[in-house]
Amino acid sequence: MDNELKSLRDQIAVVGVGTTAYGSFPETDDYGLGAAAFKQALDDSGLEKKVIDGLLVCRVPYYGRMGEMLGLDPRWTMSLPPHGRMSGMAVIEAMMALHCGAADYVALIYTNIGRSRRMNYGGEETGFWDPWGFTSPGAAHAMMFRMHMEKYGTTTRQLAEVSVAFRKHALLNPDAVMKKPMTIEDHEESRPIVEPLRLFDYCLINDGAVCMIMTTKDRAKDLKQKPVLISGIGAQESFSEASISNFALDFWHGATSKAGAEAFAMAGVGTNDIDVLLAYDNFSPTVLFTLEGLGFCGQGEAGGFVEGGTLALGGELPTNTDGGHLSNSYMQGWALNIEAVRQVRGDCGARQVKDCEVALYAQATPCSRAIVYTAG
Template structure:
């Protein structure tokens, strides 16, 4: 994989409005986001021949979306997934281009995440039949990601003395960043006191510790560095990639390793050697901020601070714009 460093690029980005009542189909939103990404890159329908997406049975397949844009696909995949799926799909895009299966790949996610199928275990998701892995959780009341993550967060607080006040600084930082982002859903800056006074969702998560549920679609376009030289935007080179890295078990996580460990512990052993750098060489980070606590745990596990020091790290000002290593400068999922 080291041989692929800087040989592939992200050349276009597109997104729809972030709303809570899109009144549009996921098909229409996907088409808009992909078209905007193609325009951003200076590409037409004949220039894109691969398409990838991820979903949770809440989107529209690539094989439907592609023809709506006049694209005939040489390769497409729609995989079931959640966080870190985009990174995995970037790696897959690089691989299929490398072996000659296609030349340029559009990667999208489209969902009505508030007005239709909400992640939080209510509405249509909550009414779905209990089967498969849900048999170990839903009969006992575990219906949402917040409930699933909470034991890891609580264990970190128990083991290392991490406080809700410290972790609330993640929301504070991201809200400052979002206040400068015209596309963010929540642009209002919040304080630590605001986070701690918001209502409980599941201990230790307050409402403002949780990400925003919105209707939207986004798209990235990946192609070779050679091809990127002729396109509209300055390309973003991919130095290394890891995605869908998992812990030994995702269901009974307590059976292997510290309960507060997240998959970044394993992913860092892939992505940093690929890129030929270490955490100390990174000036800007982007984290999966489904919750304030997930950002804190990820930054720890990737080595930006020592294990147990995440609370102090995120509350030090380092993750804010103007700090040593800003995180999620768009406002992230906590605000977008």
């Protein structure tokens, strides 16, 4: 790892977080949701609005309109496309802006109106190159999991452990969408969507918004909240094999392992130090691929690793303690970063991981990212 990048360890902090309710809100729009999340994060931080001089938006139609609605005049701005991997990229980009002095306090805002506007995440609306019209992300993940089953003997009952653990966590989260208990049998008996994936293997498309406020460690010292430091970051693209956005023959193992190793090295931690994992779970198999890529288990061993409640609170590796995309809401990784911050703060109530000091956010995608959050 570059020494200059490593010098950023513990120099940037998250000082405010906010989330809206999740559901169907046809009466508002992207900007209204974003403004609500921003207000909550600003109140959470105790900062005055006038000090926010950096604005990063994702899935917001126009950053200028967002700034106008919030009454901001930032000196640094960035607008990112509506891809889930941006939830990791955004945090890293904001870190760089703060480190070089382009901004002092950055608000990162993500919005989604996918439920009320009937977003399909596939079909003609996709802008990706997808051969033979294979535009369904769910179908691509189903094919990847079928490969995992055939190659390693992984079963759908093992896969069910992911959805069942996350549903248990959602039941403890007052803001989560899904509130009906689930068993492995419920998972196995749910209707197929694209075999071998079933209903409970798919994320929940909802309207909602998320906001994070970041600043430097020195500026964070005397604010309302105990700062949560960013101790490690890792990134790896994997375009040379294919630019198909939702499919990889190696289950994104190469990219995920490199991003994870880089973040671990920068933070000075290993898999045994992680108190809670926040794993991008647009579909349940992605969690298995993430566990293998990060080295929590060997390649092909994730099915056995998750058996017996490993990912549930009280288990070996509590994962997606807010319910994740599968049972909280699909905010494309952004809400998982918020959960990481809240867990390190100790703000999660009934779903709090005891003595949580190190939280890891990770994405297993063609553009893998890993972020280590620690107590300030």
